[in-house]
């Protein structure tokens with residue numbers, strides 16, 4: 001059965017970004033596989049910061065929304081529909097100041113939505129998205145994977161887990177600002193890992 005993939009890119013440097021290069025390797029590896037790819041660049045199509053007014057629009061019955069609230073709710077509703085329509089969520093993510101790009105955070109702020117993608121219960125929050133998996137392609141100037149300094153991958157996995165995406169694989173290209181030799185080696189290993197992931201998954 002055709003697997004539907006949503007690829008989210010988030011580099012400040014567009015096609016010049018290393019995380020975008022990982023995304024391009026991923027796309028190239030998909031050739032010949034039975035997949036349908038949807039792409040969204042959250043920097044090119046940047047969302048504004050989430051506001052109280054926008055959150056209030058979500059909590060207002062669609063029939064009761066003002067024209068302004070209807071417009072505000074469109075951001076989140078469209079992004080939720082996009083996620084729901086796909087089986088695999090791929091995030092190509094640069095490490096900026098030990099975290100995710102603020103544009104990607106603005107995207108997560110629209111999809112982590114109580115009552116839609118997760119719900120609070122007596123036992124804590126429960127994710128409402130079912131049958132989806134995730135892949136993180138992480139590009140970093142330094143080396144953090146597996147250490148306490150990696151505040152990014154756990155954060156991404158917690159956000160994905162909150163909405164029910166618990167099966168998440170991560171491929172790192174680290175040390176990209178630690179000399180050309182290390183950079184080329186890291187990118188080569190990441191490309192190999194991406195090819196292996198695609199072959200085993202699709």
Ligand SMILES: Cc1cc2nc3c(=O)[nH]c(=O)nc-3n(C[C@H](O)[C@H](O)[C@H](O)COP(=O)(O)O)c2cc1C
Nearest residue numbers: 011017018019020094095096097098139140141142
């Ligand atoms: C604003 C900014 C902040 C960065 N902060 C970090 C950082 O905290 N740790 C790190 O290892 N690299 C950091 N880097 C380096 C990037 O992680 C690295 O250049 C990576 O290739 C970025 O992905 P991109 O090329 O797709 O944008 C930073 C780069 C920028 C532009």
